[in-house]
Amino acid sequence: MTTSDWLALSLLPGMGPRRLALLRERQPPWPQGWLALLPASARDALRLWLDHPARSPLQPKVKRALAWEAMHPAHHLLTPAHAAWPELLDELPDPPPVLWAKGDxxxxxxxxxxxxxxxxxxxxxxxxxxxxxxxxxxxxxxxxxxxxxxxxxxxxxxxxxxxxxxxxxxxxxxxxxxxxxxxxxxxxxxxxxxxxxxxxxxxxxxxxxxxxxxxxxxxxxxxxxxxxxxxxxxxxxxxxxxxxxxxxxxxxxxxxxxxxxxxxxxxxxxxxxxxxxxxxxxxxxxxxxGITAPAAPVEKQGAAPLGNDDPLLALLSDSPTPLDSLIDLSGRDFSYCQQRLLELELEGWATQAPGGWVRLPR
CATH class of the missing domain: 3.40.50.450 (Rossmann fold)
Structure with a gap:
């Protein structure tokens, strides 16, 4: 089965992930085996898509999905037919028939x-x-x-x-x-x-x-x-x-x-x-x-720690510091301080607390 086939199955009326998973367990041949097992409305919709795709309401959605995947090398449509499909998902009673993926x-x-x-x-x-x-x-x-x-x-x-x-x-x-x-x-x-x-x-x-x-x-x-x-x-x-x-x-x-x-x-x-x-x-x-993991942490390959090189981070401690105080102490404007504090929070270096901002332990 192809990506297009799985996309069409995921769009069939009345067929959610659980029902599709139950049918997939029976390993019916494509497409006749699936047509024989589907309920009437889903069977008719699939047959129309197979025989006359231009007349099928499924086809525009299938084409849009394939066009999105082709738009960028980091765009992927994962289905059980894909080499990177995570087999652990097959243990679920209702695995998604299609996963939209973006990234590595x-x-x-x-x-x-x-x-x-x-x-x-x-x-x-x-x-x-x-x-x-x-x-x-x-x-x-x-x-x-x-x-x-x-x-x-x-x-x-x-x-x-x-x-x-x-x-x-x-x-x-x-x-x-x-x-x-x-x-x-x-x-x-x-x-x-x-x-x-x-x-x-x-x-x-x-x-x-x-x-x-x-x-x-x-x-x-x-x-x-x-x-x-x-x-x-x-x-x-x-x-x-x-x-x-x-x-x-x-x-x-x-x-x-x-x-x-x-x-x-x-x-x-x-x-x-x-x-x-x-x-x-x-x-x-x-x-x-059967997990075999290193006995000790491997050397990190990410970005170097910020340390005290960041001027706002250097002003933070365990005691909350209000934003207006940080603006005065740093000499930077409100917009810069607000944006940089948000970045420090997302990076795990700082967080908001009652009364202001504090530095997190690392």
């Missing part, structure tokens, strides 16, 4: 670990995210997450900063930047060897209903899921539940009983998640996957 497909060659968590992490949570993401890519893993604010975004940034691969799964169209604050992260993912994936075609806007569906791909691509911080009703707990249903390992960090952002993690521990304090704890649980 070699990211799919490394074993993946998902790092997820709250959109409002504590300073300790941000520091732990950076530490685990950095150590994981140093051991040969790819960091997978959902490109959300908070833990997700910090995990992607730390992986790229360490010179490792990272995969971001979107809950919107492959060309849509969401959240808007992550515009710089999107650019870095594409410029520094990362990979963006989505079930959705270009220009499809983000929708709350898409995010739980996105989470199944995040966990499906991964051998295990690390939940850094999560509140009691965090979306990260959906990822953890999906991971358990997919027979993936679930890891979480211990946290204070007084920290609201740790209560979801504590609940996961009661449900049997593995408590971890370092990457070696994760590796110890992955032996059945």
């Amino acid at each position: 497909l070699t990211s799919l060659a490394s074993p993946g670990i998902a790092i997820v968590g709250t959109r409002r992490p504590t300073r300790e949570g941000l520091g732990n995210t950076v530490r685990f993401a950095t150590d994981l890519v140093g051991r040969g893993f790819c960091v997978v997450s959902g490109m959300a604010l908070g833990v997700d975004g910090r995990a992607h940034h730390a992986a790229l900063q360490a010179g490792g691969p990272s995969i971001g799964v979107l809950g919107c169209g492959i060309d849509v930047i969401y959240p808007v604050r992550h515009g710089e992260l999107f650019r870095r993912m594409l410029d520094q060897g990362g990979l963006l994936l989505s079930e959705h075609a270009p220009n499809v806007r983000a929708n709350p209903a898409f995010f739980p569906r996105r989470n199944r791909i995040v966990t499906g691509l991964s051998l295990g899921v690390l939940v850094v911080e999560a509140a009691e009703k965090s979306g990260s707990l959906i990822s953890a539940r999906l991971a358990m249903e997919q027979n993936r390992e679930v890891f979480t960090l211990p946290g204070s009983i007084h920290n609201p952002q740790a209560r979801g993690c504590l609940a996961l521990l009661r449900q049997g998640a593995t408590l971890v304090t370092c990457v070696d704890d994760i590796l110890a649980e992955l032996g059945h996957w």
